[in-house]
Amino acid sequence: MAGEILYLTELLGLKVYDLRRRPLGRVRDAVLVPRIHPLRVDRYLIAGGGGYSWLYVRHDQVARISLDGIWLSDELLVPYHADEYALRLVRDVLDQQIIDSRGRKVVRVTDITFEIRAEDSRDVLHVMEIDIGMRAVLRRLLQGWVPRRWIRRLQRRVPPNSIRWELCNIVEPDPQRRLRLNISMEPLEQMHPADLADIVEELSPEDREAIIEAIDTEVAAEALSEMDPETQAQIIESLDASKAADILEEMAPDEAADVLGELPEEASEEILEEMESAPKAEVEELLEYDEDTAGGLMNTEFIAVHENANVADAIDALRQRQELVDSINTVFLTDTDDRLRAALPVGRLFLAKPSTPVSDLVREDDEVIQTTTDAPAARVLELFDKYNLLTLPVVDEEHRLAGVITADDIISVLRNR
C-alpha cells in the first residue's frame, strides 16, 4: 500500500499474482536502472514455472504491492536477459560493501528499505535506505521462518541503523559499467582527503585502484599523500605509468620521491619517464638521497631570494609561488652562489616598507639553524626538538640551499617509527 515501507528481504520470496489472482511465481531480485530513474525499482525478477525460468516484471505492469504479495495489471512478461544498464539489488548490492559518504566509512549492506509509492494509480517501489547493523541482521535471519508481520513487531525493540540511498556509493571497479549505472565519483571527491584515504585503505586492492583511477587527479594525489607508504606504492604500481605520473606530479616532490623509492627500480623509472620535466627533475634529485638522511626527508618547495633584494622583490617571489603560500613560514636569503645566508620569518616582510632591503630585516641574534643533506634523520629530529622549529633548511656540501624539512615531514617520521 502506498506510503508504507517494504524491505528487500521481505520483497524476496513475495508471491506474484496474475490478473485472475493465480500465483505466477516469487520475486528473486529487484532491478534499478539509474539512467531512467535513480530511485524507482524499474523491474522485478521473478522465478516461475517451478523456478526454472526467470521473468521480468516491469514496474508499469504492477497494480498493487503489499506484504502479502504483488498483483499484476498486465501479464505479458518478458524472459530474463542480461542488461548492462541494470543494477540488480540482490546480486550487486546486498551483502556487498558500499561507501557511506556522510559517515565516511565502508559498510556492508544487510538489507534495503523501500517506500511503496503511488504513481499513476499503481504501486511502485522507491529505494530509501540501506540497512546495516543488528536490526537488519535479525530481520534477515528470521525471514522465511517467522511470518513477516511478526518480524516487523519483533524488530521494533532493536534500534535501526540506516544510510540514505543518496549518500551511498557503490564500489564498481569497471569504469564502463560505472558510466552505465550512472555512478558518480563526486561525493568521494568532496570528502576530506584524509577521510577518503581511510576509506580507500579499507577496500580490496582492486577497488582501491579503481577509485584512485577514477577520481580527479588532484584529489587522488591529496588522498594518496595521506596513506601509508606501502599502500601508496601498491596503488601507484597498479596504475598505468602515465596515470601514475599525473598523480605524482600533483604530489609534493618529497612525497612523490618517497613513493617512487618504495617501488622496484623498473617501475619507478617507467613512471619517471612519463613525468613532465620540471617535477621530474626535482623528484629525481630527491631520489638520490638515502631516505634516513636529511636529504631524504627534505622537499624542494621553498622560497629563496638574493640577500641584496628588497621587501618588494621578496613579496613578488612569494606571488610567483602562490601554491606554497598556505604552508610557507620562512623566506631564505642566499648569495650569488645560492649559498644560504639567512632565514627570515615571512611575517616580518609584511611589517616592513617595500623598499627596505631584506638584509635589514635580519636581526643580529638570528642564527640560521641548518643541517646538511647527509645528516642522519635522528640528528634532524634532535634539531627540531631542541629549537622548536617549523622549518629547517638543508644545505649541500658546498653550503648551497638544497631543500627544507618542515614539521609535517617530522610528524610522519615519528608516526612511522
Place this chain on the structure above:
Amino acid sequence: MLRRLRHHIAIFFAVIGPGFITAMVDNDAGGIFTYSQAGARYGYLPLWTLAPITLLLVVTQEMCARMGAVTGKGLSDLIREEFGLRTTFSIMALLVFTNLANVMANFAGVASSLELFGISRYLTVPVAAAGVWLLVVRGTYDRVEKVFLAASSVYICYVISGFLVKPDWTQAAIYSVRPVLMLEPGYLTMLVGMVGTSVAPWMQFYLQAAVVEKGITAREYIESRLEVIVGCIAMTVIAFFIIVACAGAIHDVAPRDIQDATDAALGLRPFGQYAFLLFAIGLFNASLFAACILPLSTAYTVCEGLGFESGVNKGFREAPVFYWLFTLLIVVGGGVILWPGFPLVKMILLSQVINGALLPLVLIYMILLVNRDRLMKKWKNTRFYNVVGWSSVVVLIGLTVALVILSLRDLMAA
C-alpha cells in the same frame, strides 16, 4: 642493484608474521596435551603422522593466504559476499562456540602451568586475562604482531627440553618415516585427535585476515607462501620434539595415560629440573599466546562477516560489538577456570565435536571460493591443487567424523 636486493629482502621480512604466528598458535594448550599424550602412551610410534599433517596444513593454509593476498578480503567477508548472511551467521555462531571452548582450554593451561610453580590460579588467570585485554586493546597491530613473533621464539623451549630428556634418536628417526597402524580404539582416537588439533577452523579465518591486514598483495605472494610453508614446518618440528620428549621421559620408563599437559611436564622432572622448567614455560607461553589470538581473531571474523565495525584501531564507541565480543570471550573464557564446579572437560570435548563439524564446512566453502574466476582470476587453484585440496577435504571429513563419534562417546561417558 643494492636497492633491488634490499627491496627483495625487505619484502620477505615485511611478509613475515601471519603464517608463522598462525602455525605457532596452533600448538596451543590443547595441541600440547594431544602430542604429550601421544608420546606418553605410544612412544615414538605416532611420529609418522607428522609428515601428512604438515602437508594438510600447508595445503589449507596456502589457499587462505592466497585468497587473502589476491582478493584483499577476509574469509568471512568472502563467505558473506558469495553465500549470504544466513550461511555466514551459522558458521560464525559455531565458530564463536568452539573458539570460546578453546579460550577456556588455554586459560586452563595458563592456570595449571603456573600452579606447577606454586602460584594460585586465582591470581594468575585474572592477571593474564587483563594483560591479554590490554595488550590487544591498547597496542597497535604492528606492535602486537612483534610481541606475538617474540612469543613464537619461546617455543624453542620444547626443542631444548626434547634434547635434555636424551630420547632414543634412532627410534625417533625410524618411526618418523615408518607408518604404524594399529586397530586399537585408543590409537585411532589419538591419530584423529592429532589431525583435529592441527587443522582447526579458526586458523583459516585468522590467517587470511592477517594477510589482508598486513597488506600483502598478489605481488608479494611468493614470499608470503614461503612464509606460510616455513611456519607449518616449524609447527611440526615443535610437535615432533614434544612427542619425542614425552616418549623418552614417560613412555620409555612406563607407558601410561597423562591427565593434562602439566602431568607431562611433571613426567620430565626425573630428567632434570631444566627439562621440566622449559616444558612448563613452553606450556604457559603457548596457552597465553593462544588466549591472546583466539578472542581477537573471533571478534574480527564475526564482525567482518556480519558487517559490524571492527578493528583495534577503532574506539570502543565506534566498534561496540567488536569490543564486547572480544571482552566477553576473555571474561567468560577466564572466568570459568575459577569456577570450581565447571564441567571443563565436557566443554572441551563438546567443542571438539563442533570443531569437527565446522572444519569440513569451512574447507568446502574455501575450495569453492578459491576456484571462482571472478575472485581469483589467474590465481585460481590448478587442477593438481584441486585434486590435493578435495582429497584432503575427504580425508579430513572422514577423520573428523571419526573424531566426532569418539568425542560423543566420551561425552556420554563423562
